[in-house]
Amino acid sequence: MVPLNEEQLTQIRDERKEQIVAAAVKVFARRGIVGTKMSMIAAEAGISHGLLYHYFKSKEELFTTLIEEAMAESLRETTNVNHLAGSPLDKIRAFTEAILDKENMEYFLLVHHARTSNDVPEKVKEIFSKNNMNVYVDLLKNIIVEGQAKGEIVAGDPEKLIVSYISVLSGIMVINANDMEVEGYRIPEIDLLMRIVQKVPE
Amino acid sequence: MVPLNEEQLTQIRDERKEQIVAAAVKVFARRGIVGTKMSMIAAEAGISHGLLYHYFKSKEELFTTLIEEAMAESLRETTNVNHLAGSPLDKIRAFTEAILDKENMEYFLLVHHARTSNDVPEKVKEIFSKNNMNVYVDLLKNIIVEGQAKGEIVAGDPEKLIVSYISVLSGIMVINANDMEVEGYRIPEIDLLMRIVQKVPE
Amino acid sequence: MVPLNEEQLTQIRDERKEQIVAAAVKVFARRGIVGTKMSMIAAEAGISHGLLYHYFKSKEELFTTLIEEAMAESLRETTNVNHLAGSPLDKIRAFTEAILDKENMEYFLLVHHARTSNDVPEKVKEIFSKNNMNVYVDLLKNIIVEGQAKGEIVAGDPEKLIVSYISVLSGIMVINANDMEVEGYRIPEIDLLMRIVQKVPE
Amino acid sequence: MVPLNEEQLTQIRDERKEQIVAAAVKVFARRGIVGTKMSMIAAEAGISHGLLYHYFKSKEELFTTLIEEAMAESLRETTNVNHLAGSPLDKIRAFTEAILDKENMEYFLLVHHARTSNDVPEKVKEIFSKNNMNVYVDLLKNIIVEGQAKGEIVAGDPEKLIVSYISVLSGIMVINANDMEVEGYRIPEIDLLMRIVQKVPE
DNA sequence: CATGAATGAGCGTTCATTCAT
DNA sequence: CATGAATGAACGCTCATTCAT
Known part of the structure; x- marks a missing residue:
């Protein structure tokens, strides 16, 4: 006979939000921005489409x-590489393994x-224009330089090398990212x- | 105002069709299936959207x-590699260059x-399920094997190597295929x- | 935590109900039936929107x-005019003043x-079809007739005169009832x- | 076998647009901004709702x-009063008649x-903030002043008088503007x- | 062959209403 | 009695497709 207390409500909200985010990631990843219908996310999350709008005020915001979470997470992971033990090459290998993780x-x-679509929210465009590849380059440059000094890593412009390598890894991930049985x-x-x-x- | 004869009509038809196809490739490539509106293709081709339907029965058919044309063309190009002169490594290099061509x-x-979207026409799915990577593997396997024999190419399962390499190249292309300004x-x-x-x- | 007794509960109910009615009048008046969201009323009343439904079964009922209260009140006020002291013209003036009160x-x-909207509850339409202007006319007719006899009020059909006058006053109120800033x-x-x-x- | 020529198209477009505007005025007037659904306008105009959007890009724009047309028309009519023949009082009477026209x-x-609703398009708010009553006051002031000089019109601040009078007339119109048989x-x-x-x- | 007016299915979003707590 | 999470009908709007001219 008494309304749910603050704590319980917060828990429900957090759970739901997490549930929605998980569903949304899944659907957006597979179908892109335009290809994703809010109803698909709702269905995937097992809730009504109306409820989506209690938690996110629009498809754009969702x-x-x-993207914000993804960028933060990717930055976090990249940062981690620097704190690993081992030789520069070990670090690169660890970085590669981490990236190529199917997760x-x-x-x-x-x-x-987000990078590709023309129908991306304005805010996401801003994120990309500010938060470009340089961050990752900076994080990994030392490793390359050090590795080159040790003779573990090929010579050449470290930045070019990093960007190229990240491009290869990213490409691999994008190209493989569907569960087509084909x-x-x-x-x-x-x-x-x-x-x-x-x-x-x- | 003499009516056009059969031949002229055919020519107009072919030209128009080519015009539409070119426009469609451009738009579909950049915006995906769902992101592409028939009106965009019409605008890009410089014709009315109604006219599209004289040449293609639907967006799906278009x-x-x-995709059919693209598959055929890619097969043609890959086949070419085998007819090139030079060492196996030269051929691989030529293949790589050909693929990485911005064109x-x-x-x-x-x-x-086509591979990624869930909104792809059924017929396209069939094309992919029949016409899979094996064709390319078969076309390039000989080169690898020969190269390995000559000590130019690393050892290992040739098929794995080919598929991996093609994956890398394809990934590179897909990942780089947008606005280079950023x-x-x-x-x-x-x-x-x-x-x-x-x-x-x- | 002694449970509230019957009387206290009734009092709470009445207070709440009054609180909601006051908020609803305010919002409905300013925004109309369709323009008023239940959440606005809840916010204005400082309660949750769920609670509204404990007191009123629906937006329509609210x-x-x-409207029922308003009609009753207006009838009460009009009736009062007849009991005022003074000449017929004084009464009309008092009536006019009472009506033009910003309150x-x-x-x-x-x-x-309620009269204008098509989305008005059926019951309200009934109220208007039964409880039409005639009530007011009857209440005020005597004053007019008396005033005409005394030469204070212009000649002519008293009913027409009343309805016209009330129309003018009502029009004035409706037309002026919004943001005076402009x-x-x-x-x-x-x-x-x-x-x-x-x-x-x- | 030939597309409609420019002239025919223009005619169709003009007719449709007029048809839509007429329907929209009718529905908006009766039901307000929020109460009016685009489907109602479409139905009233006898077209599909989709077609509305070929002619007006949104409900707001429509x-x-x-409102723009209405403001222009009202200004035009008011201006006309000044060009009428007759005494100031005749002009006021003509103005009154023109306004009270059921049309x-x-x-x-x-x-x-538009003045009342909170859901009015921003552009309409601008129109009202710029184009306020002063225009009408200015147009009619001379008539009042002249009439006062001639002893035809009561003494007092001409502007107050005009605004009051327009308020009465507007109120009358608004209050009477429904075809309720009641x-x-x-x-x-x-x-x-x-x-x-x-x-x-x- | 070519055009663009016209239609309607479908999607994003809002909001009245219900109900577990 | 009180709260707010949850649902779904309904509306604004878009776009693939049709068809008269």
């Missing part, structure tokens, strides 16, 4: 939230759609990719 | 036509959308990519 | 209640919306309006 | 167009809704209203 696919597709592309083995940066001892 | 980006995006990914230099397959002389 | 604006707007209409001075009914001594 | 009711309701308000006879401004010879 997508923007997702990350939805994230990559999300960002790919025989298609494949995620290359890490050793194979590492050859791009790894210096071969003469 | 997209399907595009091909629209094609890669098109195929990416600082972002980059197409790696060919030498850098070739390291994936190239055997380093000991 | 609005209907408001009454919400009432007039409410009735205006330079716009104005409530005329009473003397000016009285000229409509007042006979000028020759 | 409403704004209506104008929809216009008055439209403006009333006995209700009535449009007063003109002589009765004219007494507000008319000076009685002593």
Whole structure:
């Protein structure tokens, strides 16, 4: 006979919001911004479409939230690489493994759609124009330079090398990110990719 | 006002159709299936949207036509590689160069959308389920095997190697295929990519 | 935490109900039936929107209640005029003053919306079809007739005169009942309006 | 076998647009901005709702167009009064007659809704903030002043008098503007209203 | 062959109403 | 009695498709 207390409400809200976000990531990743209908997200989350609007005031806001979270998470992960133990090459390998984790696919597709689509919310465009690849380059440059000094990593402009490598990894993720049973592309083995940066001892 | 004869009409039809196809490729590549409006294609082709329906029965049919043409063209190009002169490594390099040609980006995006989207026409799904990567693998396997025999190309399962390499190249193309104004990914230099397959002389 | 007794509960109910009615009048008057959202009333009353439904079964019922109260009140006021002291013209003046009171604006707007809107509850339509202007006419006719006999009020069909005068006053109220910040209409001075009914001594 | 020529198209477009505007005025006047559904306008105009959007890009734009036309028309009519022949009092009477014309009711309701509703398009708010009553006052002031000089019109601040009179007339129109068969308000006879401004010879 | 007016299915979003707590 | 999470009908608007000219 008494309304739910603040704590319970907060818990319900957090759960629902998480539930929606998870559903939205899944659907947006697979179908893109335009291809995703709010009803699909609602269905995926197992709620009514009306309820979506209690938690996110629009499709735009929902997508923007997702991107913000994704960007933050990716930054966090990249930052982690620097704190790993081991040689520069070990770090690159760890970074590669972390990126190529299948768990990350939805994230990559999300960002790919956000970068690619013309129907992206204005706010997301801003995020990308401010928060470009440079952040990652800066985070990883030291590793490359150090690796080059040690003779573990091929010579050449470190920034070019990083961007190229990230491009390869991102491409791999995006290209493989669908569960089509159809025989298609494949995620290359890490050793194979590492050859791009790894210096071969003469 | 003499009525056009059969031949002239056919010519007009063919020209128009080509015009529409070119416009459609451009728009579909950039905006995906759902993101592309028939009116955009009409505008890009410089014709009325009504006219589109004289040449293509529906958006689905138009997209399907595009994919069929693209698949055929890609097969044609891949076949060409085998007829090139030079060492296996030279052929791989030529193949790489041919693929990374910016001219091909629209094609890669098109195929990416076709593979990725859930809103793809049934017929396109069939095309992909029949016409999978194996064709390319078969076309390029000989080159790899020969290269391995010559010690130019790294050891290992040739098919895995091919699929991985094509995945890398395709990923690169898809990931780079948008507005280059924004600082972002980059197409790696060919030498850098070739390291994936190239055997380093000991 | 002793449970409230019957009497206290009734009191709470009555207070709440009054609180809601006051809020509803305010919002409905300013925004009309369709323009008023239940959430606005709840916010204005400082309660949750869920609670509204403990006191009023629906938006329709709430609005209907408001109209019923307003009609009763207006009848009460009009009746009062007859009991005033003074000449017929004094009574008309008092009536005019009472009506043009700014306090009454919400009432007039409410009735205006109820009369005007097509989305009005069926029950309200009934109220208007039964309880029409005749009641007021009957209440005021004597005053007019008496005034005409005394030469204070212009000659002519008393009923026509009353309805016309009430129309003018009502129109004035409705037209002036919004944001006065904007330079716009104005409530005329009473003397000016009285000229409509007042006979000028020759 | 040939597309319609420019002239025919223009004619169709003009007819349709007129048809829509007429329907929209009717519905908006009767039901207000929020109460009017685009489907109602479409039904009233006898077209599909989709077609509305070929001619007006939104409900807002449609409403704004209506208001702009109404304001222009009202200004035109008011201006006309000054060019009439006759005494100042004749002019006022002509003005009164013109306003009280039943044809104008929809216009008055439209403006009333535009002035009253909180959901009015921003552009309409601007129109009202710029184009306030002063225009009309200025147009009619001379008539009043002249009439006062001639002893035809009561003494007093001419502007107050005009605004009051316009308020009365507008109120009358708004209050009477529904075809409810229910006995209700009535449009007063003109002589009765004219007494507000008319000076009685002593 | 070519045009654009016209239609209607479908999507994003709002809001009255219900109900578990 | 009181709260706010949850639902779904309904509305504004878009766009693929049709068809008269």
